[in-house]
Amino acid sequence: MNAVQQLSFSKHKIVANDDLALFAIKGTEGIGSTFLTKLSYQQCCDFLQIESEEIEELERLQRSADSSRVNGIRDYLVNRDNTVFPSLCLIVGAPADIKEIDGMASTNGTSLVNINIPKNSDRLLIDGQGRRKGIELALAIKSHLSGHHIDVKIVFVPTELIKESEKLVKQIFTDYHYALKKPTPSQSIYFDSEQIINNFAKELIKITDARGVPFSAAVATQRLKCGQIFTLTNVVDFICIFMGVTKTEVNKILSNSEKYDFYLLQLSRYIEILYQHLPFEKFQNMQQKEWKRHTSEHVACCAIGLKALGYIGNSLLEDAAFTTDTQLAEFNEDALKGLSKLPLDERKNPLWLRSEIYQSIEGKIKIIKSSERRLARVICSELRIQPSKTTIR
Numbered sequence: 384m385n386a387v388q389q390l391s392f393s394k395h396k397i398v399a400n401d402d403l404a405l406f407a408i409k410g411t412e413g414i415g416s417t418f419l420t421k422l423s424y425q426q427c428c429d430f431l432q433i434e435s436e437e438i439e440e441l442e443r444l445q446r447s448a449d450s451s452r453v454n455g456i457r458d459y460l461v462n463r464d465n466t467v468f469p470s471l472c473l474i475v476g477a478p479a480d481i482k483e484i485d486g487m488a489s490t491n492g493t494s495l496v497n498i499n500i501p502k503n504s505d506r507l508l509i510d511g512q513g514r515r516k517g518i519e520l521a522l523a524i525k526s527h528l529s530g531h532h533i534d535v536k537i538v539f540v541p542t543e544l545i546k547e548s549e550k551l552v553k554q555i556f557t558d559y560h561y562a563l564k565k566p567t568p569s570q571s572i573y574f575d576s577e578q579i580i581n582n583f584a585k586e587l588i589k590i591t592d593a594r595g596v597p598f599s600a601a602v603a604t605q606r607l608k609c610g611q612i613f614t615l616t617n618v619v620d621f622i623c624i625f626m627g628v629t630k631t632e633v634n635k636i637l638s639n640s641e642k643y644d645f646y647l648l649q650l651s652r653y654i655e656i657l658y659q660h661l662p663f664e665k666f667q668n669m670q671q672k673e674w675k676r677h678t679s680e681h682v683a684c685c686a687i688g689l690k691a692l693g694y695i696g697n698s699l700l701e702d703a704a705f706t707t708d709t710q711l712a713e714f715n716e717d718a719l720k721g722l723s724k725l726p727l728d729e730r731k732n733p734l735w736l737r738s739e740i741y742q743s744i745e746g747k748i749k750i751i752k753s754s755e756r757r758l759a760r761v762i763c764s765e766l767r768i769q770p771s772k773t774t775i776r
Contacts, residue, residue, distance in 0.1 A: 396476075396505045396544055403430045403500040407537065409483070410493045414555070418481075418498065418537040419470070424518045425529035430500075431473065433512040444545065444552050448512040456517025461524050463577065470534035471511030472559065474552055476504055476545045498537070505545045509556045511535075569615035573604040579634045583643065584619050590651045596658045600667050609674050610667045617686045624693030625650055627701070627773045645711045653696045653714070660722040681728045682735065687755045694759035694774040695719075701771035721766045734761065 407420035422430070434443055460466055480499040487495035500506065508515055514533070522529055538555065540548035566574070572581045591598040602618055603611040613621075623633050626646055637643045658664055666678050678684040683692060699714035706712070726732040730748045735741045738761045740754050756774055763770045 399430045409496045421532040452513045453516045457520040460521035474507045572615045579637045609671045621693040625696040627697045690755035691758035698771040
């Protein structure tokens with residue numbers, strides 16, 4: 384039986400098989416002294432455990448670790464080498480032995496200390512249980528990760544049972560997560576360089592700008608503001624649809640350098656043509672009120688509209704592949720000349736209402752969710768383009 388298995392539970396108490404000795408930096412926060420240290424992944428598994436889910440929900444001091452998040456952390460550690468984690472937050476009950484190391488105090492008020500947490504001391508992770516479980520699963524696959532380290536903030540409570548300091552512990556958990564805002568999907572794409580599709584999307588924007596098309600000014604990496612039309616998330620969806628693949632498949636396809644270059648060329652060319660026939664650049668240069676009114680009226684200036692344009696582009700690609708009997712054939716742009724003649728800025732137009740792109744609800748015209756394929760089919764019909772298989776699905 385290993386140390387992980389020997390971690391045991393009494394009523395609301397988690398203990399370990401051995402004492403834990405460590406160095407830490409002592410500092411002061413509003414709640415008093417807190418301590419920052421590093422534990423190896425193996426130590427996390429040997430000395431830390433999350434609450435038993437058999438404890439009644441109202442008696443628990445932490446939320447359950449979401450299984451999909453735990454598996455995601457496992458995969459993150461197993462499939463990536465350049466990994467990094469934020470710190471865990473560990474609550475420890477009395478007793479604990481804390482000794483300042485002589486001569487290791489800093490002018491900023493911190494000091495280096497020696498801590499010994501007895502094996503019978505209660506301990507509880509209130510932030511990091513998903514990482515703790517994910518690490519354990521990852522070590523079962525890649526044991527050499529056991530020597531990697533993670534930051535841990537330690538907060539000591541004056542009671543032997545952490546449950547007896549419940550109010551403080553719950554408040555720390557609340558303060559950690561109060562008004563917590565995750566990055567928007569577009570921010571995650573912008574900062575994540577590990578996914579090929581994310582790098583492709585960012586390069587596509589640069590290449591399009593290099594062609595003299597101000598596409599970058601139309602794309603928001605956070606939330607839309609005046610002059611912007613699409614988010615970076617919208618652009619990634621547009622790319623996948625144009626290629627006729629799912630987000631799961633796209634990274635594998637783009638890992639082929641020939642296909643990467645082909646789609647980069649075709650998509651930048653396609654966006655350049657769209658700018659020739661649609662008033663995107665005009666909208667980007669409008670003042671706030673005018674921009675908001677015009678973009679809200681134009682069927683192409685929304686996520687559904689950009690997806691529809693992706694399906695139209697995919698239809699052109701499929702037609703080119705059928706005509707030339709090759710999968711990497713350039714599309715014929717002539718059919719797109721009719722785009723500027725369509726009533727794309729008339730949301731009340733019978734063409735859109737009859738096709739169930741828009742609907743009238745209590746006198747207000749609203750776009751129908753998930754209507755991008757219908758919109759693409761209608762536009763394809765008007766432009767005499769044969770819809771692709773993914774468009775008519």
